[in-house]
Amino acid sequence: MTERKGHHFSDGAYVEFSGVLSEAHDKTLLEEMVARVVAEDRRIIVTEESTGNDVLRVVQVDGFVANPCGGTHVRSTAELGHVTIRKIARRAGQNLTKISYCVA
Secondary structure (H helix, E strand, O other): EEEEEEOOOOOOOOOEEOOOOOOOOHHHHHHHHHHHHHHOOOEEEEEEEEEOOOEEEEEEOOOOOOEEEOOOOEHHHHHOOOEEEEEEEHHHHHOEEEEHHHHH
């Protein structure tokens, strides 16, 4: 699966991927995986990259892929607290998986 986009605001946070997530990956399993990363207190790395006349801000959770992002970020995963997976939408016909979540 490949990351496509995300919306990380409290009014409907989600991440969207190209590819269909296996049915073996249910909400409980994903929450356990996220809880491990939160507990590991991984640092958040923010860099800036020049793209011609513009500067692009890139954010990375230590050990994971970096993504462009313009929002506000925590300094480490431990600051997140509990993450609840609200819904996993698998759209095989569109080769898409959308995971909705909330952070408490």
